[in-house]
Amino acid sequence: MAAKVVTVTSGKGGVGKTTATANLAAALAADGDKVVCVDTDIGLRNLDVVLGLENRIVYDLVDVIEGRCRLRQAMIRDKRLPELHLIPAAQTRDKSAVSPSDMVRLCDELRSECDWILIDSPAGIERGFRNAVAPADVVIVITNPEVSAVRDADRIIGLVEAEEKGPARLVINRLRPEMVKRGDMLGIDDILELLAVDLIGVIPEDENVVTSTNRGMPISLDGKTKAGQAFRNIARRLKGEEVPFLNLEEQGGFLGRLARMIRPGGD
Amino acid sequence: MSGFLERVFGRDRKSANQAKERLKLVLIHDRTDMSPGTLSSLKDELIQVISRYVEIDPEAVRIEMEQEGREQRLVADIPLRPAVRRRAR
Numbered sequence: 001m002a003a004k005v006v007t008v009t010s011g012k013g014g015v016g017k018t019t020a021t022a023n024l025a026a027a028l029a030a031d032g033d034k035v036v037c038v039d040t041d042i043g044l045r046n047l048d049v050v051l052g053l054e055n056r057i058v059y060d061l062v063d064v065i066e067g068r069c070r071l072r073q074a075m076i077r078d079k080r081l082p083e084l085h086l087i088p089a090a091q092t093r094d095k096s097a098v099s100p101s102d103m104v105r106l107c108d109e110l111r112s113e114c115d116w117i118l119i120d121s122p123a124g125i126e127r128g129f130r131n132a133v134a135p136a137d138v139v140i141v142i143t144n145p146e147v148s149a150v151r152d153a154d155r156i157i158g159l160v161e162a163e164e165k166g167p168a169r170l171v172i173n174r175l176r177p178e179m180v181k182r183g184d185m186l187g188i189d190d191i192l193e194l195l196a197v198d199l200i201g202v203i204p205e206d207e208n209v210v211t212s213t214n215r216g217m218p219i220s221l222d223g224k225t226k227a228g229q230a231f232r233n234i235a236r237r238l239k240g241e242e243v244p245f246l247n248l249e250e251q252g253g254f255l256g257r258l259a260r261m262i263r264p265g266g267d
Numbered sequence: 268m269s270g271f272l273e274r275v276f277g278r279d280r281k282s283a284n285q286a287k288e289r290l291k292l293v294l295i296h297d298r299t300d301m302s303p304g305t306l307s308s309l310k311d312e313l314i315q316v317i318s319r320y321v322e323i324d325p326e327a328v329r330i331e332m333e334q335e336g337r338e339q340r341l342v343a344d345i346p347l348r349p350a351v352r353r354r355a356r
Contacts, residue, residue, distance in 0.1 A: 147286050147293075154294050157337070183281030190287050194294060196337045 003111045007136035011152030013123030016173040021120040022050040026218035027235035029084035033115040041122035045089035052216020062090035100134035107135035142171040145186040169200035201234035322348040
């Protein structure tokens, strides 16, 4: 095995990095791939609760890096999805406890043991972001249709290019097709025109995301929900499959057009 | 908010269009680190320099940022005054 390292980042906080990381990881693991998630949001960890693994933490990322435990010991295995593993962030330290080269070394050690390493980045453009992006083969930038998130996504896309980790792949989260139709929300084509970047997925606004997070059960495991389906589609695109974009009703026309424009995932 | 703006700008100004137009400008300045003020002084100086060599109409000069993919370019459109008129003066 030679894992691909995928970093999920956004610039702005609260747009869905952790939710996306958890759901992509769960979708890939449900498909039988071995996945290790790494939470690099040191001091503000959350991937553990979103995945429902918060009660099983013994060691964390900083313990591994500072040599207090072996890598394997810090990997929490999800009992529901045997292929899913989490290396949680430390909660009582800060981002300076880890360096970009630490992350590269850690991922190099993991690469031979799994198919995917999914890195959940902290918000911001400082050390934590550089830690998260340093080992990446693919960078997913997530935004929602709000001006502040789109603006920050543009900054991040520029920084990803500057770190020679581009081109970034964009996920548009929490899209509300009925608002787009009314002209009260930026649509997919607007955002793509502004950011000039490749789209890898669109997640519709879905209340089920909240309930599934409440339960610590990734929504991508729920067969029926639209958001879950959208996350599974992104996972398939990451694997190099060409998956048409979900028909979010009103937007069928240009989504179809987009689907044809989009290259298959992977490289 | 959108209701308020609709009243101010008229029904056809959808908030999404405003968001897009505002973002276009903001992103240009974020990407180039060039404020509208800097762009304006660049324009003034450029006009001065060019005027030393050839007669132009400062009012007709257009200096703008254009986006091409993720690249920004500074595009200048500087119409020259016709030579005939120059001789007449």
